[in-house]
Amino acid sequence: MTVAVQKILLHICCAPCSIYTIDHLRSEGFEPHGFFYNPNIHPYQEYRRRLDTLVEHAANTNLPLTVRDEYDLEGYLTGAVQRLEDRCQYCYETRLRPAAQEAAEKGYEIFGTTLLISPYQDQEALRRIGNQLAQEYGIAFYDQDLRPGFREGQKRARELGLYLQPYCGCIFSERDRYAKKG
Ligand code: SF4
Numbered sequence: 001m002t003v004a005v006q007k008i009l010l011h012i013c014c015a016p017c018s019i020y021t022i023d024h025l026r027s028e029g030f031e032p033h034g035f036f037y038n039p040n041i042h043p044y045q046e047y048r049r050r051l052d053t054l055v056e057h058a059a060n061t062n063l064p065l066t067v068r069d070e071y072d073l074e075g076y077l078t079g080a081v082q083r084l085e086d087r088c089q090y091c092y093e094t095r096l097r098p099a100a101q102e103a104a105e106k107g108y109e110i111f112g113t114t115l116l117i118s119p120y121q122d123q124e125a126l127r128r129i130g131n132q133l134a135q136e137y138g139i140a141f142y143d144q145d146l147r148p149g150f151r152e153g154q155k156r157a158r159e160l161g162l163y164l165q166p167y168c169g170c171i172f173s174e175r176d177r178y179a180k181k182g
Contacts, residue, residue: 005031008142009111011099012036012065013169014050015057015162017114020153021146022063025112030142033108034058034065037098039076040091041169047071053163068098080170087172088122092129100130104137112142119147120168 008025010032012018018034025032036054041047051067058065076094083090096113103111113130115121127143134141157164167177 005029006110007031007033007108009033009035009099009103009106009108011096011111011113011115012054013038013095013114013118014165015054016154016157016164017117018054018057018063019156019160020149021112021114021117022061024146024149025142030110032063032112034063035068035099035102035111036065037068037070037095038169039070039072040080040095042073042171042174044071044073046165046169049163050165057160057162066102068102076170080172087170089125089129091170092122092126093133096130096133100133100137100139100141104139108139110134110140110142114146116142116144117146117150117153119150123147 006029008030010018010021010025012034022032034054036051038047038050041050051069055065055067057063079090079094080087092115099111099113111134113126115126116123123145130141130143154164167173
């Protein structure tokens with residue numbers, strides 16, 4: 001019996017969050033193609049480390065990956081400072097818009113994001129923004145809650161020896177992570 005496979009463009013925030021997400025999508029009959037665009041990761045060496053980890057992991061697991069290696073720090077921070085109170089929503093849209101655009105341009109009917117696996121992200125906002133973008137670009141958004149797989153994904157990332165970042169990404173989240181410890 002032939003199983004129908006649907007291609008999906010998957011925005012990936014980092015390698016650890018991609019593990020369970022990709023397995024889950026494949027189990028549902030999707031064929032994921034990764035897409036990395038995350039100018040929210042600060043400082044630059046942290047950005048590089050997460051990107052390099054993903055590139056290596058994708059090569060090891062035969063995951064096709066498109067990397068948009070643009071690091072518009074000034075643009076990202078200007079926008080975030082203007083929307084400090086809801087900077088995460090600004091951040092989601094900044095990262096997901098290029099994914100939706102790429103998906104539409106390359107003929108995908110659906111796009112998604114590994115951010116939906118994280119219990120630290122605002123799921124409602126992600127769903128709303130993803131679906132708005134999907135509507136704008138005439139495609140669909142994979143908006144399932146993937147959080148039940150978070151722990152398993154992190155465990156497998158540790159077993160694989162992947163780099164696991166200690167904070168979300170932006171300098172604000174880095175400050176919040178370490179200032180609390182003081
Ligand atoms: S905390 Fe995370 S999601 Fe929120 S603005 Fe910073 S990097 Fe983006």
